[in-house]
Amino acid sequence: MKEKLVEAIANIQEEEAHKLAQAMLDAGESPQVILAACREAMAIVGARYEAKDYFLPELLLAGDMLREISELIKPKMKAEAIDAEPLGKVVIGTVAGDVHDVGKDMVVFMLDANNFEVHDLGIDVAAATFVEKIQEVKPEVVALSGFLTLAFDEMKATVQAFKDAGVRESVKVMIGGAPMDEAIKEYVGADAFGLDAAAAVNLAKTFVGRA
Secondary structure (H helix, E strand, O other): OHHHHHHHHHOOOHHHHHHHHHHHHHOOOOHHHHHHHHHHHHHHHHHHHHOOOOOHHHHHHHHHHHHHHHHHHHHHHHHHOOOOOOOOEEEEEEEOOOOOOHHHHHHHHHHHHOOOEEEEOOOOEOHHHHHHHHHHHOOOEEEEEOOOOOHHHHHHHHHHHHHHHOOHHHOEEEEEOOOOOHHHHHHHOOOEEEOOHHHHHHHHHHHOOOO
């Protein structure tokens, strides 16, 4: 059934995907298996978008489907969580000039399901907004998301804004998004980059000493 769910999401079959995810839950399937199917499907969607087989409407629909399935499985994942108290605080957002949120939303969901207190600032987030939120909630981790190459300079400027505001040393900064790699991490001045939502969770756990 997992393969069918991957196919339904990748082909933007919203009703079928919702039905399959619910059926898997009802059958006692682990939420992690459903989540793995979502990750696999979103990788296909991303590849089709890059190849211009899909366009922004398909990307947005896929994001909506992901959020719906996330809401289905979140209660079970939260119930299975071992720690009652949050592992730590994470401020996350897609940097200014970028309005993509599918990958960010997957990371938000995964962090939330793993007992992090997540403060999602949304998309097209100005550096000053990140700084204000850091000063307000005092997180251990800040996650900067970007899908476009234009995000590189904005991420760099955002990290510089952290330095200027005197908050850089108090947080670990991780970046994520399709074009991110080790070289971009160094350019931006981040502490780490994650290839996917699971990697983001592992990094966050490492940063708060709960790996």
